[in-house]
Structures are given as C-alpha cells and as structure tokens.
Amino acid sequence: MPVVVVESPAKARTIEKYLGKDFKVLASYGHVRDFKPKYEAVDPKNNFKVIWQVPTNARKHINAIISALESDPNLILATDPDREGEAISWHLEEILKAKFRNITAGHKNRISFTSITKESVQSALKEPRQIDMDLVDAYLARRTMDFLVGFNLSPILWKKLPCGASAGRVQSVCLRLVSDLEQKIEQFESRNYWTISAAFKNSKKQEFKANLVVFDGKRLGKFGFDSAEAASNAERLLKELKHYEIRSIISKDSTLNPPPPFTTATLQQEANRKLRLKSTETMRVAQKLYEAGHITYMRTDAINMAPGAVKECRNAITTLFGTNYLSPKQRVYKNKAKNSQEAHECIRPTRLSQNAQGLNIQGASLTQLEANLYDLIWKRTIATQMASNLVKNTKVMIKSENPGLELSASGKVQLFDGFKKVYNESRGEAAKASDKDESFDNPDLPALSEGEAIDLGKTNVSENSTQPPVRFSEASLVKTMVDHGIGRPSTYSSTIATLIDRGYVIPVPKSNKLQPTPSGRVVVAFLQTYFPKYMEYGFTAEMEDLLDEVSGGRANKDRFLSNFWTDFAPKVDNVNNLDIKEVIENVAEVVAPQILVNGSSSKHILTCPNPHCDNGKLELRVFKNTDPYFSCSKCKYNQPFLYGKGGFIPHSEVMGKDPETGKNIILKSGRFGKFFEIHEEPSSKSKPKRASIPETFKEGDYNLDLALKLFSLPRLVGSHPETGTEIIAGIGPLGPYLKHDGKYKNLEKESPNEVFEIGINRAVSLLNETIGSGPGNLGVHPEGGSISLLNGKYGPYLKWNNINASLPKSVKPDSLTLEDAVNIVNSKANRSKVINLGEHPQKKGPIQLRNGKYGPYVSWNKINATIPKDISPKNVNLELAAQLINKKIKG
Ligand SMILES: [Zn+2]
Structure with missing residues (x-):
C-alpha cells in the first residue's frame, strides 16, 4: 500500500483515520536533515552549497519510511502547506531518491491541504504535484x-x-x-495637567456630566490647563455664571463591523490578551487543534475564507442566533496574496457548526487550554459573517451668558449588539492609552432639547499626568x-x-x-x-x-x-x-x-x-x-x-584589576557562598581562578586588597629553624591554618588577617608553644589567661589571648613587670575592639566604633569619621555615628 509521510505522529493518526487501511501513514518527526553545525556548512564561494547532515534521532524515522517503501515504493508527501513543509518533503525526496528508482526529482508525489479533514485530504490525493522548488529555494x-x-x-x-x-x-x-x-x-518626562468637569440637571432633575472644552474663547486641548491655579480660576468663573442652556445636540448612528478572521499574528495577539498565552503556547495548542483536524493551518497571514466555510458560517449564525444577527450581505475578506502557492486561508474551525462544547460532545476530548483557544477561534470566525454593531452617539454643547466658555457632554447608546453578541475584540495597549478621547461621559444621556435651561451642580477639578509609553507585551x-x-x-x-x-x-x-x-x-x-x-x-x-x-x-x-x-x-x-x-x-x-x-x-x-x-x-x-x-x-x-x-539588579561586582595579569577580579555568589574570581575571556581555555571568602570577613571588608590576599594563599611563611622544612599558611575548609611537616595547626578565627600576615617567628612559636606555659610567660592577666613575652620579626611583643602587642620602645623587655604588660595589652585590646553600633539608618550597612592610632572613630563602608574630642566614645550611639558619617561624606 502507498506510503503517506507527514511531519508529526498526531497528524499521522488523524490522516490514517480518514484514509483507512489502504494507506500506510508515517511521521518524519519534523526536519530530517539540517545544516552541519560547523562554520564550513555553507560555502559562499561555491554557490552557497550546503553540507547537510541527518541528525541521529531522525535516522530511525527515515529507516521506518524506507522499510515501508520496500513493500510498496509508492510515496506520497503530505507535509504542511508552507515553505517549511515543502522543505521537509524536499529533504525526504532527496534522501529517498538514492534508494528507490521510482522516486525522482520532479516526480508528482506531493499533496497539500490547509485543513486536515476527510474531504480535503481525499481531494488533495487526487491532485498530486511536483515539489515546488521556488518554495524550497525561499526556505534555503x-x-x-x-x-x-x-x-x-x-x-x-x-x-x-x-x-x-x-x-x-x-x-x-x-x-x-x-x-x-x-x-x-x-x-x-511626565507633566501634569488639569481638567474640569461639572454635573448638570435638566428640567426634569435628571443628572448628567459635562466637561469644560472652551475657555476664554479658546478650545482647550486634551491636556486642559497646565496649572492648578489656572484650573481653579476657571472653576470659580464657572460657578459664578448664572445661566446655562443646551446650545446644540448632535446625534449620529454609527456602525462597527466585525474584525477579519484570524491570521497567525492576530491569533497570537488575541490569545495573549484574552487567554494570557505566550505566543509559543498559542502556537503549540493551535498545532494540536490543527493536527487533530479541528482548525485550518495555523501559520498563515491570509484572511480569506473558503466559500464553503463562509456558507457553513452563515448557516450556523441563522441556526444559533436567528437571521437578525446575520450580516445581510456576505462579507468578503481579502488581503493581497503574495504567491498563489502560499495563499492559504485564515485560521478557522474546520466545522463551523461546532463550538468547543459541541466538539467535546463529539468525543474530541479537548484539554481546557485547547477548548479555550478553539472557542476563541470559533467566535472570531462566526463573528465575521454577523451583522454590524449599531450605536447611537450623542454630543451636547452647553453655553452660558459668557460667550467665551463652553462645555460638552457626550453619550453612547447601543442600539443593536450585532456581532458583539459573540465576539469583542480586545483593545491593544496603544488604543488604551488614547481611551480618554473616546470615552463617553454618560453611558446614557437623559432626554434634552436645544435651548433647554439646565442647572449647574457640583464642579470638579481633576489633576492628571501624562503617561509614558507602555512596554510591549x-x-x-x-x-x-x-x-x-x-x-x-x-x-x-x-x-x-x-x-x-x-x-x-x-x-x-x-x-x-x-x-x-x-x-x-x-x-x-x-x-x-x-x-x-x-x-x-x-x-x-x-x-x-x-x-x-x-x-x-x-x-x-x-x-x-x-x-x-x-x-x-x-x-x-x-x-x-x-x-x-x-x-x-x-x-x-x-x-x-x-x-x-x-x-x-x-x-x-x-x-x-x-x-x-x-x-x-x-x-x-x-x-x-x-x-x-x-x-x-x-x-x-x-x-x-x-x-x-x-x-x-547588579548581578556581580568588579573589585578591580589583578596587577599580575591585568584581568578583572569579580565578586560572585555561588552555592557555597561568596567568592572572588579572576575573570577569563570566554574564548580562553583556562578555568577562571577562584578564592572563596571565609565567613570571618564581613561584606564591608570585601575589596580588591582582600581578594589579592586571598589569591596569594596558600603562602610560604618560611623554613622552620629547627627542622628546615617549610611552614605554609592557608585557608582550608576548617578555616585558616599553618602547615608544617604534614601537621596542621588552626589559626584563631578571631584574627582573620593573621593568615596573611603571620611571620616566621610567630609561626614557629605558635607551632612550638602551648600558650601559657612558654618560657616567656609573665603571669596571669586579671581577666584570666596568661600573658607571654615573645620574640617576633619586629622585636619583642606580648601575647594575651588573641591580642599581640609590641613593646613600646621605652620599655625594656628585661625590666617588664606583669602590671606593665597588663597595661600594654589592655590598651591594644581596646584599640582593636570593634563595637557594632547597628545599620546605618538611611544608607544600610553596619556602622562600627573603633579605636585607632589617632583615637576613637566610627566607620561605615570604608568611610571613617573621627569622634570629636569633646565627646566620650561611650556616648556615641548609632544616631550620632550616622550624623558623623554623613557629615564626613558631604565633606
Ligand atoms: Zn571615579
């Protein structure tokens, strides 16, 4: 039996249903060949010759088609009716003609139809044609x-x-x-404008609303008055006037015709506005409806409708709504068809007598989304042959004893709903922005006559502002x-x-x-x-x-x-x-x-x-x-x-340049916290170097300096004088450490900078000593803990807990008393003490009170402000600190 090839399995199932057992229907699953994804896939020097490749997952589908053709080499290509569909058929023919002698270029084996119904498929089968190489060329x-x-x-x-x-x-x-x-x-740049409205009552005490449109003999534009003062002056004048009357009444009937049937673009727009669907979702759902035979092909820019469908549409209107709602004359929709081969139809239901509910009763079992989209298409299509919407617009002009002043009131009454019974086209964003001009003050104006005296009621000045353009949906x-x-x-x-x-x-x-x-x-x-x-x-x-x-x-x-x-x-x-x-x-x-x-x-x-x-x-x-x-x-x-x-929303921050490589160092966030990265060009083969930032450093300390120090780790501190082996300082998963002779010693987390600064003497003594029992032990500090005298790179120093205090030059190590030592470490402890005062009230980020070489100061985000001599650091609270910082910023 002949082999019919389409692009999708869903479409294959629908067609199989119509063709019965005499045909074998197979799917190509989309394109069967593609450009080789390499630069040389196209050769501009050789007539733009293309190197094609068959994707791995397409092979088994092609093999299935080949094995079916081995029983009957009669091939029918029934892919979608556009350039892409034509191209799929061409690719298949190119591949298959190498295997089967009866398949040749120019062979009449291509059929196409814009809707998948029994009638259209069968009639297409009677008129096979050659593959249209112009369409294929346009695709290529x-x-x-x-x-x-x-x-x-x-x-x-x-x-x-x-x-x-x-x-x-x-x-x-x-x-x-x-x-x-x-x-x-x-x-x-938005600007403000003011408009004035007023309520009036007619002789029967019925109220209606009007707007001031002429003032001082000048027509007010859309933007009324440009100051509140001018507007309230006008309002005052309005109230002072004694006599108002209807100057003229103009009524006009207007008709509104239904919008044309759906094209791809208008379907995507309406589905986005009415169903909030993304364009890709709309296309996915429409494709399902098409492949199941419910609607015509969904990729089209044509608005014309097949004569049979127009007839069906008109019959459905008569049955459902009565002849009143039928457009007396058949409406004809046409746009210029560029090429006869590509002149499709609009997007419409294949059976117009059936709405979504009807389809489901027939066993279509649509999903909610499919039903909603089908419903939208059905309504839009039905509306195209319905009667026009009929509206009566009334515009009333009001005058007073002041000839330079006029008001206007408008009303709108729907006389016949017509196609709007079924379908109301949503208005685009652009239309919404100009709604003001078209809006009507009164849905229904009371009966008024020319020359009728009316009474002024409440007046109202409203302030408006011009609006920026609206972003695209x-x-x-x-x-x-x-x-x-x-x-x-x-x-x-x-x-x-x-x-x-x-x-x-x-x-x-x-x-x-x-x-x-x-x-x-x-x-x-x-x-x-x-x-x-x-x-x-x-x-x-x-x-x-x-x-x-x-x-x-x-x-x-x-x-x-x-x-x-x-x-x-x-x-x-x-x-x-x-x-x-x-x-x-x-x-x-x-x-x-x-x-x-x-x-x-x-x-x-x-x-x-x-x-x-x-x-x-x-x-x-x-x-x-x-x-x-x-x-x-x-x-x-x-x-x-x-x-x-x-x-x-800044996603990452640049700290500065790495002096060694000239590359940028970036602060980034990862799964395990923040880290610095030396940026590599995307083309570079090397992996970017990273350094994670230990928790001991606060966000306020993140800067290039810290990044460079972290990148310098692990570093060689020196050789141990006794063993001659290296001492290394670094940061590991457990925090900063010293490594010597395969053994690790953790550094105090409280002094996070020590890992960068530690010298050989201190490292050696840390590795050697157990604090409190070393040879330089001076005694116990009144607050607990021993004070030791040690020798460092820069001379002798005292150690108490985490505090290292170098000895002032005036103090001789030999004559040092415990009391002296306590005083020295205490003053150092005070100086390095950091008190967190809290978040900066206006600018966020912590403010700290610190003790510096030159006295106490407050610091925020690298800005330091000295505390004036007349203020005791004890009295510095968050508020005062913020004031000092702010003053420093202003300079
Ligand atoms: Zn600058």
Missing part, C-alpha cells in the same frame, strides 16, 4: 542567510562583547524594537513586528522566545510586559554601531519581501544570497580586526546617554560623578553571564544600568 535562502549571520556574528559577540550570547538576523531587529521603546520610556510586540514587516507567521513566536532564552529580554514580574536587559541593550548598541544596516527595520522588511519574491519564482536564490554576502562579509572582517577596547569604548558612547542619568552629551555623562575622584572616566564593563555596567577608571565608583526607572 532564509536558512542560509540566517546561518551565515548567526555563525559570523555570534563569535564576534563572544570575542568583542562577552555579555552577548548570540545574534540573529530577525531576532536582533526585534530586540531593537524592545530596546528603543525602553529608551523612550526612560526619556519620558508579546501581543503588542507581534503586532509591531507585523506593522514593520519583520518576520513571518512561522517566526513571530520563536523570535520572541529566543530573545527571552538568551537573556536579552525579560518578562516583567507580575505583568505580561517585556523589558530589555542591560545585555540586550549593549548588544543592540553594538550591532547598531557596527552593523547599522542589518539593524534597520526597513532593511529587514525588505529581506522578507525579497524572500517572498524567491518563493514566487520571481527572484533567484543564489543571486539573493550573493548580494547579501558581498555586503555582509567585509563588514564581519572589519569588526573582527577591531581592538576590543575600542569596540567597548564605542559601544559605551552609544549606550551611556540611554542608560546613565543626568547630563546630555555622552562625553559629559562618562565623567565619574564621585566628587572626590580625580577626573575618572566611566568605562563600560562587559562579562559573560553578568549584566554589563559602568565603573570608574580611577576610583571604586560603580554605575549599574538602570532597569527602567525603578531599581536595578
């Missing part, structure tokens, strides 16, 4: 161009701009849409892509999904809006700087049109590709030869005015804002897997990218 041209762009741009991004994950032709332009809008939002982004001619029905949802996957765009929490990330914005700035043409909306749309020309057989694939390549290739070479530092500087110039606050020219913006900094320049820092940010070339000032106008 797009795939090849996108491959060349991706395989050339992505490595450049890795090299020149480590935060960039990848770039794609359509994807990057779509990212620009999101980035450009964000810039508009950031630059938007998936729905409005798809709409904008369609408006710009960017992408095609098969690519809208995957383009947006890729941007989210790459971390260039993130969904704003708790909303369905999309926001560009700092990486996304830097990538856009980079591409706009070095590949401006490829970031133009017009150019991208032109490419889509050219591909349509190829698919219509009016343009040649190879010429299309070589035109593209001769322009693109030299640009890639150019950028490849640029110095990475120069690239990042140029990108910084573009991106800085967009994301850094204050200032207008980029040169000015890039000056370090730290008043204590000596003319440092803000430089753009970009790293893999981290948000880019700006930091000063001279001081420690960091400026993360603003996320919108709200806060920002």
Whole structure:
C-alpha cells in the first residue's frame, strides 16, 4: 500500500483515520536533515552549497519510511502547506531518491491541504504535484542567510562583547524594537495637567456630566490647563455664571463591523490578551487543534475564507442566533496574496457548526487550554459573517451668558449588539492609552432639547499626568513586528522566545510586559554601531519581501544570497580586526546617554560623578553571564544600568584589576557562598581562578586588597629553624591554618588577617608553644589567661589571648613587670575592639566604633569619621555615628 509521510505522529493518526487501511501513514518527526553545525556548512564561494547532515534521532524515522517503501515504493508527501513543509518533503525526496528508482526529482508525489479533514485530504490525493522548488529555494535562502549571520556574528559577540550570547538576523531587529521603546520610556518626562468637569440637571432633575472644552474663547486641548491655579480660576468663573442652556445636540448612528478572521499574528495577539498565552503556547495548542483536524493551518497571514466555510458560517449564525444577527450581505475578506502557492486561508474551525462544547460532545476530548483557544477561534470566525454593531452617539454643547466658555457632554447608546453578541475584540495597549478621547461621559444621556435651561451642580477639578509609553507585551510586540514587516507567521513566536532564552529580554514580574536587559541593550548598541544596516527595520522588511519574491519564482536564490554576502562579509572582517577596547569604548558612547542619568552629551555623562575622584572616566564593563555596567577608571565608583526607572539588579561586582595579569577580579555568589574570581575571556581555555571568602570577613571588608590576599594563599611563611622544612599558611575548609611537616595547626578565627600576615617567628612559636606555659610567660592577666613575652620579626611583643602587642620602645623587655604588660595589652585590646553600633539608618550597612592610632572613630563602608574630642566614645550611639558619617561624606 502507498506510503503517506507527514511531519508529526498526531497528524499521522488523524490522516490514517480518514484514509483507512489502504494507506500506510508515517511521521518524519519534523526536519530530517539540517545544516552541519560547523562554520564550513555553507560555502559562499561555491554557490552557497550546503553540507547537510541527518541528525541521529531522525535516522530511525527515515529507516521506518524506507522499510515501508520496500513493500510498496509508492510515496506520497503530505507535509504542511508552507515553505517549511515543502522543505521537509524536499529533504525526504532527496534522501529517498538514492534508494528507490521510482522516486525522482520532479516526480508528482506531493499533496497539500490547509485543513486536515476527510474531504480535503481525499481531494488533495487526487491532485498530486511536483515539489515546488521556488518554495524550497525561499526556505534555503532564509536558512542560509540566517546561518551565515548567526555563525559570523555570534563569535564576534563572544570575542568583542562577552555579555552577548548570540545574534540573529530577525531576532536582533526585534530586540531593537524592545530596546528603543525602553529608551523612550526612560526619556519620558511626565507633566501634569488639569481638567474640569461639572454635573448638570435638566428640567426634569435628571443628572448628567459635562466637561469644560472652551475657555476664554479658546478650545482647550486634551491636556486642559497646565496649572492648578489656572484650573481653579476657571472653576470659580464657572460657578459664578448664572445661566446655562443646551446650545446644540448632535446625534449620529454609527456602525462597527466585525474584525477579519484570524491570521497567525492576530491569533497570537488575541490569545495573549484574552487567554494570557505566550505566543509559543498559542502556537503549540493551535498545532494540536490543527493536527487533530479541528482548525485550518495555523501559520498563515491570509484572511480569506473558503466559500464553503463562509456558507457553513452563515448557516450556523441563522441556526444559533436567528437571521437578525446575520450580516445581510456576505462579507468578503481579502488581503493581497503574495504567491498563489502560499495563499492559504485564515485560521478557522474546520466545522463551523461546532463550538468547543459541541466538539467535546463529539468525543474530541479537548484539554481546557485547547477548548479555550478553539472557542476563541470559533467566535472570531462566526463573528465575521454577523451583522454590524449599531450605536447611537450623542454630543451636547452647553453655553452660558459668557460667550467665551463652553462645555460638552457626550453619550453612547447601543442600539443593536450585532456581532458583539459573540465576539469583542480586545483593545491593544496603544488604543488604551488614547481611551480618554473616546470615552463617553454618560453611558446614557437623559432626554434634552436645544435651548433647554439646565442647572449647574457640583464642579470638579481633576489633576492628571501624562503617561509614558507602555512596554510591549508579546501581543503588542507581534503586532509591531507585523506593522514593520519583520518576520513571518512561522517566526513571530520563536523570535520572541529566543530573545527571552538568551537573556536579552525579560518578562516583567507580575505583568505580561517585556523589558530589555542591560545585555540586550549593549548588544543592540553594538550591532547598531557596527552593523547599522542589518539593524534597520526597513532593511529587514525588505529581506522578507525579497524572500517572498524567491518563493514566487520571481527572484533567484543564489543571486539573493550573493548580494547579501558581498555586503555582509567585509563588514564581519572589519569588526573582527577591531581592538576590543575600542569596540567597548564605542559601544559605551552609544549606550551611556540611554542608560546613565543626568547630563546630555555622552562625553559629559562618562565623567565619574564621585566628587572626590580625580577626573575618572566611566568605562563600560562587559562579562559573560553578568549584566554589563559602568565603573570608574580611577576610583571604586560603580554605575549599574538602570532597569527602567525603578531599581536595578547588579548581578556581580568588579573589585578591580589583578596587577599580575591585568584581568578583572569579580565578586560572585555561588552555592557555597561568596567568592572572588579572576575573570577569563570566554574564548580562553583556562578555568577562571577562584578564592572563596571565609565567613570571618564581613561584606564591608570585601575589596580588591582582600581578594589579592586571598589569591596569594596558600603562602610560604618560611623554613622552620629547627627542622628546615617549610611552614605554609592557608585557608582550608576548617578555616585558616599553618602547615608544617604534614601537621596542621588552626589559626584563631578571631584574627582573620593573621593568615596573611603571620611571620616566621610567630609561626614557629605558635607551632612550638602551648600558650601559657612558654618560657616567656609573665603571669596571669586579671581577666584570666596568661600573658607571654615573645620574640617576633619586629622585636619583642606580648601575647594575651588573641591580642599581640609590641613593646613600646621605652620599655625594656628585661625590666617588664606583669602590671606593665597588663597595661600594654589592655590598651591594644581596646584599640582593636570593634563595637557594632547597628545599620546605618538611611544608607544600610553596619556602622562600627573603633579605636585607632589617632583615637576613637566610627566607620561605615570604608568611610571613617573621627569622634570629636569633646565627646566620650561611650556616648556615641548609632544616631550620632550616622550624623558623623554623613557629615564626613558631604565633606
Ligand atoms: Zn571615579
């Protein structure tokens, strides 16, 4: 029996049901060949010849098709009716013609249908055709161009701009849409305006609302008055007037026609607004409905409907709602079909008499999501042949004895619901923003007549502010892509999904809006700087049109590709030869005015804002897997990218440069706590060097100095004078230690810096002595614990618990008394004592009271403020400390 091949098992099951036992239906499971994922897969010098490869998991599906064809080599290719579907059929034919003599290029073995119903499949079987090589060429041209762009741009991004994950032709332009809008939002400056409304009563005491529209002989615009004062002056005048009457009444009936049937883009938009589905979800669910035979093919930009379906639709309306609701004339929807082979239908149910409930009664057992989406498609389709919605709009003008002042009231009454009985199109975000102009003050105006005297009631001044543009939702982004001619029905949802996957765009929490990330914005700035043409909306749309020309057989694939390549290739070479530092500087110039606050020219913006900094320049820092940010070339000032106008989320922090390698040292968080990492270029083979930060160091101590010290561990302290073997100091899982002769001795956790500083003498004595019984034991401190006199690298010193105090020069070790020793260690203990006063009330972060060489001081975030002599350190509380710190910051 003949072998029918489709792309998915679900579609295979549906078709099998219609064809019965005389056909064997098999699935290819999508594409059976793909570009070899190597740079050389496309050879631009050899007519863009492609090296194909059969993915491992496709082999068994091909083998199943081959073994079926061995019993009957009669092949029927029934893949989806678009370029992708045509390409799958072509790939299959290319593979199979090598095995079966009857299968040849040009053989009439291809059938296609836009809905999977018994009738359409059977009638398609009667008209097999050749594979349409124009459609295949358009597919090849797009795939090849996108491959060349991706395989050339992505490595450049890795090299020149480590935060960039990848770039794609359509994807990057779509990212620009999101980035450009964000810039508009950031630059938007809201202003306030005031409007005045008033309540009136007619002669029958029925109330209605009106707005002040003309004042002082001038028509007030949408933004009314620009100050509260002007508005309240106007309100006062309004109240002083004695006589109001109806000057004119204009009533107009208006009709609203139903929206056209669904295309891919409008389905994605409505499903996003009404069902809150992501574009990819919509496509996944629609595909299930299509493969089960419930709806027509879901990738289409056509709005026309098959004549049979229109008839069915009209019958369903008459049955369900009566002839009143049927549009008297058949509505015809048409948009320009680019190529006859690609002229599909709209997306509609295959059987219009059945809503979702009806389908389920028939045993379709739809999931809730499938039922909801089907319901949406069914309603939209039914609405297209329903009567128009009929509304009566009334506009009333009100005058007073002051000829320079007028008010207006409007009302709207629905006379007939028409198609709105079934379907109400959601309004896009853009429409919502301008709702104000269209809104009606009164859903139902009372009966009024011209010349009728009316009484003024309450007046109201309201303060409003202009609103920034609204971020894209998936729905409005798809709409904008369609408006710009960017992408095609098969690519809208995957383009947006890729941007989210790459971390260039993130969904704003708790909303369905999309926001560009700092990486996304830097990538856009980079591409706009070095590949401006490829970031133009017009150019991208032109490419889509050219591909349509190829698919219509009016343009040649190879010429299309070589035109593209001769322009693109030299640009890639150019950028490849640029110095990475120069690239990042140029990108910084573009991106800085967009994301850094204050200032207008980029040169000015890039000056370090730290008043204590000596003319440092803000430089753009970009790293893999981290948000880019700006930091000063001279001081420690960091400026993360603003996320919108709200806060920002810096993911990691740069501490400074490693003096040895010149590489950046970054503070990062990992599963086991914070650590420092010496940054490696993504292209570098070596693993980045890391040092975990012991808990003994507080966040406030994290700086380049600490990082460098940690990276210096383990370090050689010296050779033990008695054994001659090395003494090593390091930090292990149990904390800081000394290692000698295979034995470890833990260092006190309370003096975390000791591991960096410990000298050979002290190390030796620590390794040798048991504290309190050594030869230098002077006696017991009044608070407990022995005081020892030891010899260190810098001379003799006293040790008591964790305190090491060197002997003042004036004191001779031989004549040292216990009392002297207690005084010396006590004063040292006081000095190193740190008292935590608490969190800085305004700026967060701990404030500490310390004792320094020059007396007591408070410290916060590396800012130290001396305590004035007239204040005793005992009286320093958090509030006073914060005041001292704040005063120090202000200078
Ligand atoms: Zn600076």
